Each structure stands twice: as C-alpha cells, then as structure tokens.
Amino acid sequence: MKKILFVTSEAYPLIKTGGLADVSGSLPIALDALGQDVRIAMPAYADLLSSLGDLPSKRINQAGGAVEIFETKLPGTSIPVWLVSHEGAFDRSGNPYLAGDGKSWPDNAERFALLCRVSVEIAMNRMGFGWKPEIVHCNDWQTGLIPALLEDEVDRPATVYTIHNLAYQGLFPRELFRKLGLPQRFWSPNSLEFYDQLCFVKGGLVYADRINTVSPNYAVEIQGKEFGCGMEGLLRERKERLSGIINGIDEEAWNPAADPLIPNPFGLGGMAGKEMNKATLQQRFNLAVDKEIAVIAMVGRTVQQKGIDLVIEALPKLMDLPLQLAILGSGEKKYEQTLKHWNSLYPDRIALKLGYDEPLAHLIEAGSDLFLMPSRFEPCGLNQMYSQRYGTVPIVRCVGGLADTVEDASPSNLEQGRASGVVFHEASAEALLQAIMRALDLYKLKPQWRKVQRTGMKKDFSWKQSAKKYLDLYGLAVQDRQGKGNRTA
Numbered sequence: 001m002k003k004i005l006f007v008t009s010e011a012y013p014l015i016k017t018g019g020l021a022d023v024s025g026s027l028p029i030a031l032d033a034l035g036q037d038v039r040i041a042m043p044a045y046a047d048l049l050s051s052l053g054d055l056p057s058k059r060i061n062q063a064g065g066a067v068e069i070f071e072t073k074l075p076g077t078s079i080p081v082w083l084v085s086h087e088g089a090f091d092r093s094g095n096p097y098l099a100g101d102g103k104s105w106p107d108n109a110e111r112f113a114l115l116c117r118v119s120v121e122i123a124m125n126r127m128g129f130g131w132k133p134e135i136v137h138c139n140d141w142q143t144g145l146i147p148a149l150l151e152d153e154v155d156r157p158a159t160v161y162t163i164h165n166l167a168y169q170g171l172f173p174r175e176l177f178r179k180l181g182l183p184q185r186f187w188s189p190n191s192l193e194f195y196d197q198l199c200f201v202k203g204g205l206v207y208a209d210r211i212n213t214v215s216p217n218y219a220v221e222i223q224g225k226e227f228g229c230g231m232e233g234l235l236r237e238r239k240e241r242l243s244g245i246i247n248g249i250d251e252e253a254w255n256p257a258a259d260p261l262i263p264n265p266f267g268l269g270g271m272a273g274k275e276m277n278k279a280t281l282q283q284r285f286n287l288a289v290d291k292e293i294a295v296i297a298m299v300g301r302t303v304q305q306k307g308i309d310l311v312i313e314a315l316p317k318l319m320d321l322p323l324q325l326a327i328l329g330s331g332e333k334k335y336e337q338t339l340k341h342w343n344s345l346y347p348d349r350i351a352l353k354l355g356y357d358e359p360l361a362h363l364i365e366a367g368s369d370l371f372l373m374p375s376r377f378e379p380c381g382l383n384q385m386y387s388q389r390y391g392t393v394p395i396v397r398c399v400g401g402l403a404d405t406v407e408d409a410s411p412s413n414l415e416q417g418r419a420s421g422v423v424f425h426e427a428s429a430e431a432l433l434q435a436i437m438r439a440l441d442l443y444k445l446k447p448q449w450r451k452v453q454r455t456g457m458k459k460d461f462s463w464k465q466s467a468k469k470y471l472d473l474y475g476l477a478v479q480d481r482q483g484k485g486n487r488t489a
C-alpha cells in the first residue's frame with residue numbers, strides 16, 4: 001500500500017470547471033479500490049465550504065497568517081479531503097480562477113502559491129495529521145511550485161506532476177517572484193523563470209521525479225513545437241521521465257443503462273431508449289422532432305482550443321446538409337454571440353444553451369447521433385469517451401487523446417470491426433465539413449452505423465487500467481527519488 005497525497009485545484013463533485021475535476025474525483029477512488037491510502041488536498045473555496053456545513057478543522061499559524069484546514073470526505077467515499085483555507089485567498093464566491101469579468105483573479109499567484117506551501121507542510125507531516133505520504137501527486141500549474149519547494153526538504157516524498165493542459169502555465173510578472181519570497185536560486189531559465197516571467201508549470205516540469213500527461217499521444221506531441229507551448233525543449237530533455245496515461249471516465253456517472261439524468265435508459269441489449277431520448281432532446285431544444293435527421297452535438301468550452309471557430313466557419317455549408325445541431329457550452333463571448341446569432345437564424349435546426357449544465361450534458365450524450373470534437377489540441381478529452389459509451393458516434397480531429405481513443409471508420413477498420421468514430425486531420429472548416437459528410441453517409445448505412453455504435457459502446461474506458469498505470473508510475477517516482485538522494489542532505 002502506498003500513501004499518496006493528491007493535490008488539485010478542483011475535484012468533482014466538490015467543484016468542477018473542466019476535465020481536471022473529473023480526473024481528481026475519479027482517480028483517487030480507483031486508487032483506493034486498489035488498496036492505496038490516498039488523500040486529497042485542495043482549496044477551501046467559499047461556495048464549496050458553505051455547501052458542506054460544519055466541518056472539523058485545524059488552525060495553524062504560518063508566517064503569512066493563520067491557515068485553517070477543514071477535513072471532509074470525497075462524497076460517497078471514505079477518501080479524506082483537506083480543504084485549505086486562508087483569509088483573503090479562497091474565501092470569495094465565484095469561479096476558482098476567474099473574477100466576474102472573465103479575467104483571472106489578480107492574486108492567483110499568491111492564492112495558488114499558498115496552496116503549494118501548505119501542501120508541502122502536509123507532505124512533510126508538519127500539520128499535525130500524523131501522516132506522511134510517500135508520493136505527492138501534483139496536477140497542473142496551480143500545484144507546480146510543490147515539486148520545486150520540496151527539493152529543499154530533507155527526506156521528502158517522491159513527486160509526480162501531471163500535465164492536464166500545457167497551455168495553462170501559471171505565468172506571472174517577475175515582481176511576483178519577489179513578492180512570493182521564493183528562493184533566489186529558482187530565478188533562472190533552468191528553474192522557474194520563463195522569459196523573464198515566473199512560471200508555475202516549470203516547477204513541475206523541472207523538479208518532479210516523474211512527469212506525465214493525460215494521453216500517450218499528447219505526451220509525444222508536447223515535445224514538439226506545435227503543441228509544446230515553449231516547453232518542448234525542457235520536455236525533450238526530460239523525456240526519459242515523461243509518459244502518458246489516458247484518463248478513464250466515471251463509469252457509474254456515465255452509464256447509459258443506469259443514468260438518473262436521462263429519461264430512458266438503454267444499452268447494448270436494447271437501443272429503443274436512445275431513440276426516445278433523441279425525441280426528448282429535440283423537444284427540449286425546440287428542434288423539429290424527427291427520428292431520421294441526424295442530431296450532431298457539441299458540449300464544452302466555446303474557445304479556439306475546441307475548434308468552435310471551425311464549426312462557426314462551416315455553419316453556412318452545414319445548413320445545406322440534413323442535420324440538426326445541439327450545442328451546450330460557454331467560454332469566449334465572441335463565439336457565444338456568433339452562435340446566438342446562428343441560433344436565431346435557424347431556431348429549428350441549431351439549438352443552443354449557453355452556460356454549464358451537467359444534466360443537459362447527459363441528455364445530449366444520450367439523445368444525439370453524432371458528437372463533434374474538432375479540437376486544435378486535446379490533452380485527453382472526455383466527451384469522446386462518454387459519446388462512445390452512449391452510442392453517439394464522435395467526429396474528432398486526430399490530436400492528443402482523441403487520436404488515442406477513437407478509431408476512424410476507414411474501410412479496413414470497418415471491416416475489422418474496430419471503427420468507433422470519424423477521425424479527420426487538418427484543422428480547417430473544409431476538413432471538418434468533409435468529416436461531417438462522411439459521418440452522415442455512415443449514418444445512412446444502418447447496419448454499418450449500428451456496428452460502429454456498438455464497437456464504441458463495448459470499449460473499456462474505466463479508470464481501473466489507468467489507475468494501475470499510475471501505481472506503476474508512483475513506483476518509478478519513488479525509485480528515481482531514492483536514486484537521486486537528498487540535495488540538501
């Protein structure tokens with residue numbers, strides 16, 4: 001049994017803004033099922049704390065003021081969660097990272113540096129919990145300083161740093177480096193400096209014993225210029241320590257046979273429920289109720305990364321095709337406004353719900369025929385896996401985790417019974433359009449269509465396999481740590 005401290009800035013169902021929360025809410029459960037002792041540390045966001053009622057807590061005085069750590073459990077499990085609170089850091093309502101105007105909170109560097117410092121204290125068993133992890137598993141830039149700060153500790157745990165999305169790097173002006181009082185030796189291009197800025201991600205990339213990303217393909221892609229976001233050189237240098245492990249999905253929450261958020265359950269044994277869900281979805285969205293027409297869905301952030309601009313560019317031609325579009329998402333205002341405009345032009349063909357709506361996301365997966373993910377880059381992606389499970393055939397660009405999890409409906413894949421979606425390559429509206437036309441052709445050929453649906457529905461996207469790979473990775477990190485010895489010892 002290994003003792004693992006899992007540090008994250010969000011975890012489903014406590015708080016979620018994206019895929020990181022899904023991983024943080026699922027991987028610890030899968031590790032727990034494998035007999036590991038895993039505990040989570042994360043911020044005590046105000047809305048979260050007030051929703052949890054009275055919790056036991058510990059107060060510890062630190063140089064920067066009192067830190068209070070509330071203790072709870074990941075809902076429905078016995079996994080301990082430590083919620084880190086500090087006056088002025090997380091005790092405000094709203095999004096964890098963004099203020100009401102959609103811009104980053106101005107003190108994000110201080111807020112997440114605090115999370116890192118307190119996590120180091122927990123990791124070194126200085127918080128009075130009587131528990132010292134062998135591994136600290138850090139996730140994304142908000143936790144990036146932890147491997148760096150732990151370097152100075154004698155007898156520190158091993159560190160694993162997971163990149164969920166390299167495009168978010170935690171970059172801050174140089175003044176912040178001074179303000180945070182970080183050791184001077186960290187101000188170097190070989191350390192936390194990135195072109196005269198403080199870079200949280202580099203704390204993980206430079207100092208973690210092991211680095212991984214959320215798909216094998218993305219682990220390769222980020223070593224090149226196109227996807228490396230300026231970190232490709234460093235990642236190539238550390239490639240012996242870099243690997244990719246595909247995310248699993250929460251197979252209980254996303255199970256079409258027992259999903260409480262959809263009106264009609266269905267599965268490999270019977271697909272009638274899916275047809276009924278399609279009618280419900282069309283009604284709910286004021287689309288013409290028609291079981292023949294293909295419903296193509298999109299759920300996610302309306303940002304360039306997700307290729308929403310490609311979809312918008314393709315819309316005039318898409319409206320000449322026999323299809324309906326159902327879009328749920330929020331993100332950049334300019335894309336939201338353009339989508340609203342198209343929705344008003346074709347109210348019975350384009351359905352749009354702006355905002356975050358978990359139950360609706362389930363109904364969309366359950367009631368649609370096809371799912372669009374034309375991402376420019378995609379570290380792992382979850383919706384293409386949910387889609388396959390729900391018999392909703394994904395149309396994806398061949399990048400990152402999408403390439404690892406969807407098999408194209410090419411003639412040979414179809415013949416071998418491997419095809420589970422439609423995969424295209426170029427990031428252009430034209431390539432997307434061609435892919436959609438190919439998908440619509442497949443949709444018409446019912447026996448083949450059903451085979452593709454069934455192939456997707458049968459796939460194993462559970463966390464079990466991936467959790468075992470994380471365990472192996474933790475083992476390697478501990479070995480590396482032992483091999484390295486103590487810098488300060």
Ligand code: ADP
Binds near residue numbers: 020300330357381382
């Ligand atoms: P991201 O890059 O945003 O993390 P992922 O595909 O990895 O993308 O994960 C996104 C997760 O958030 C999925 O579970 C998806 O269903 C969910 N999601 C995104 N936007 C919305 C929304 N507007 N409403 C409901 N769920 C959403």
